Amino acid sequence: MVKTSQRVLQYELPLDIKRDSSGGFVAVCTIWPACYAQGETIDEAVLEVTAVAQSLIELYTEEGLSIPLKRGKERSVSDQPFMVPVFVSA
Numbered sequence: 001m002v003k004t005s006q007r008v009l010q011y012e013l014p015l016d017i018k019r020d021s022s023g024g025f026v027a028v029c030t031i032w033p034a035c036y037a038q039g040e041t042i043d044e045a046v047l048e049v050t051a052v053a054q055s056l057i058e059l060y061t062e063e064g065l066s067i068p069l070k071r072g073k074e075r076s077v078s079d080q081p082f083m084v085p086v087f088v089s090a
Helices: 042-063
Strands: 008-019 025-029 036-039 082-089
Touching: 008 042, 025 042, 036 042, 042 082
Parallel strands: none
Antiparallel strands: 008 025, 008 082, 025 036
């Protein structure tokens, strides 16, 4: 059996989460307007926006575009909005 390893990158995803008019929730990345999602619960909205971020990161990487998220944990969470780590294979 051959062991392989993958490099995994972590990004910080600052979110603004609000209740929408239908009673669900909308999660929007505060620094990446293209990254947003909705869900019936906060957990579902966060899970969905994380999936959107993963897809956008992969797309931006393939297209050679700049990803507007910070990699790693460079700043204190207490000074930032709600942060969700996003992991993608590199």
